[in-house]
Amino acid sequence: MRIELRVNGDDYRREVEPDLTLLHFLRDVLGLTGTKWGCLTGDCGACTVLVDGEPVVSCLQLACQVRDREVTTVEGLETADGLDEVQAAFVSNGAAQCGFCTPGMIVAVEALLRSNPSPTEAQVRESLSGNLCRCTGYNKIVDAALQAARARLLATDIA
Amino acid sequence: MVDVFVPDTLDEAVGFLGHHAGAAIPIAGGTDVLVDTRTGRSAPEWLVDLSSLPGLGGVELDGEVLRLGALTRIRAVELDPELQRRAVALVEAAKVLGSVQIRTMATVGGNLCHGTPSAEMPPALLVHDAVAEIVGLGGRRSIPLAELFAGPGRTTLGPDELLTSLRARVRASSAGSCYLRQTVRWSMDLAGVGVAASVEVEGTTVTSARVALAAVAPVPLLVGSATETVVGTDLPSEVADEAGRQAAAACSPISDARGTADYRREVVSVLVPRALRIAWLRATGAWPEGVPAPVNGVWTEEDL
Numbered sequence: 428m429r430i431e432l433r434v435n436g437d438d439y440r441r442e443v444e445p446d447l448t449l450l451h452f453l454r455d456v457l458g459l460t461g462t463k464w465g466c467l468t469g470d471c472g473a474c475t476v477l478v479d480g481e482p483v484v485s486c487l488q489l490a491c492q493v494r495d496r497e498v499t500t501v502e503g504l505e506t507a508d509g510l511d512e513v514q515a516a517f518v519s520n521g522a523a524q525c526g527f528c529t530p531g532m533i534v535a536v537e538a539l540l541r542s543n544p545s546p547t548e549a550q551v552r553e554s555l556s557g558n559l560c561r562c563t564g565y566n567k568i569v570d571a572a573l574q575a576a577r578a579r580l581l582a583t584d585i586a
Numbered sequence: 587m588v589d590v591f592v593p594d595t596l597d598e599a600v601g602f603l604g605h606h607a608g609a610a611i612p613i614a615g616g617t618d619v620l621v622d623t624r625t626g627r628s629a630p631e632w633l634v635d636l637s638s639l640p641g642l643g644g645v646e647l648d649g650e651v652l653r654l655g656a657l658t659r660i661r662a663v664e665l666d667p668e669l670q671r672r673a674v675a676l677v678e679a680a681k682v683l684g685s686v687q688i689r690t691m692a693t694v695g696g697n698l699c700h701g702t703p704s705a706e707m708p709p710a711l712l713v714h715d716a717v718a719e720i721v722g723l724g725g726r727r728s729i730p731l732a733e734l735f736a737g738p739g740r741t742t743l744g745p746d747e748l749l750t751s752l753r754a755r756v757r758a759s760s761a762g763s764c765y766l767r768q769t770v771r772w773s774m775d776l777a778g779v780g781v782a783a784s785v786e787v788e789g790t791t792v793t794s795a796r797v798a799l800a801a802v803a804p805v806p807l808l809v810g811s812a813t814e815t816v817v818g819t820d821l822p823s824e825v826a827d828e829a830g831r832q833a834a835a836a837c838s839p840i841s842d843a844r845g846t847a848d849y850r851r852e853v854v855s856v857l858v859p860r861a862l863r864i865a866w867l868r869a870t871g872a873w874p875e876g877v878p879a880p881v882n883g884v885w886t887e888e889d890l
């Protein structure tokens with residue numbers, strides 16, 4: 428099946444198996460291995476990406492269903508100046524241990540901040556409820572999300 | 587390997603499904619279908635991708651009638667400001683389904699047509715008197731939503747038929763509804779018991795009411811007897827409790843990993859009166875707009 432889609436700002440045209448998931452398309456066809464393969468059943472959130480700005484689990488999305496749409500993965504968040512606010516806050520808060528959940532967490536926080544620039548802690552926890560972490564106990568991830576929100580608000584204020 | 591057919595029109599989708607009866611199943615959000623094909627629960631030769639068919643999404647209000655396209659995402663229901671006022675049970679049910687990611691993908695039609703007895707949308711739509719609009723090779727037909735469900739994982743739709751939209755009754759005033767759920771985890775979990783209630787009032791007197799249950803029978807259940815008990819009263823707690831006992835008697839739960847049959851029946855008898863009371867408080871205006879029902883339905887004056 429022939430699909431056309433945009434990933435992290437670049438246009439791709441590829442021939443794919445009809446039942447190929449977006450997750451496998453990103454990892455195996457495009458070599459974008461930041462997006463992680465956890466459960467393949469929608470439960471862990473490690474494969475979270477944005478499709479047209481909305482967070483989805485890419486393991487339950489067929490690549491052919493995202494034809495003509497725009498996908499953003501964790502690799503697409505970096506700015507010209509380096510890490511974006513969410514990525515930087517994960518680093519400075521020590522919000523990753525093994526790091527396997529981190530790309531999904533970062534993309535989920537990114538999705539939240541785009542629709543709600545100053546979330547409460549409860550809203551952060553709610554929006555991360557589909558992302559499992561086996562290491563951190565979540566608190567540092569929540570701290571990172573709240574700090575990223577403050578940093579981004581500050582950056583937009585200055586700009 | 588599964589092949590995917592992408593129809594351009596509804597007619598084409600219905601034609602393909604009819605022609606490949608038994609071998610083709612529709613896919614929209616994919617959050618149930620792809621889990622089923624991966625775990626071997628279903629093994630279709632074809633998936634018919636409905637996700638980009640025009641005209642099947644959207645939330646429209648015409649007076650008291652809500653029209654909900656089958657492809658409407660659960661997340662869109664959750665965030666719709668008009669539904670937050672007029673169909674609170676539906677919004678509360680949407681809010682607890684899966685995760686943000688799952689709700690962004692999953693559709694109302696998919697949640698209904700997958701036929702899961704514990705699904706969130708069925709009870710919430712049943713208490714809003716929903717009617718299912720269906721299209722197939724034989725044309726269009728409409729049925730009360732309760733008639734869509736045939737058993738666990740089964741609907742009454744023919745192999746060529748598709749649910750296109752729902753019509754539901756959502757009054758703007760003197761009406762309230764509520765959805766409560768018992769689960770072990772909160773997110774990414776299925777209901778052990780789901781309870782939806784709706785109430786219409788004149789002053790403080792109940793003129794009409796509905797109670798519907800999830801996960802306590804082979805199909806989502808509308809409990810008629812509970813309705814009759816509360817109509818004509820101001821819903822004092824004895825009456826609400828009696829409706830709860832009737833709902834518990836009407837259901838037929840099984841014992842599984844989420845709870846024993848006896849436990850589930852007990853939970854029904856507790857959650858039904860709580861859901862009815864909150865729906866009534868909302869209908870009479872005593873419950874502040876925008877305040878969600880606490881997860882277990884227990885509240886104090888301070889919460890309001």
Ligand code: FES
Binds near residue numbers: 466469472487
């Ligand atoms: S791999 Fe997609 S949710 Fe776990």
Ligand code: FES
Binds near residue numbers: 522
């Ligand atoms: S850091 Fe290891 S799973 Fe989250």
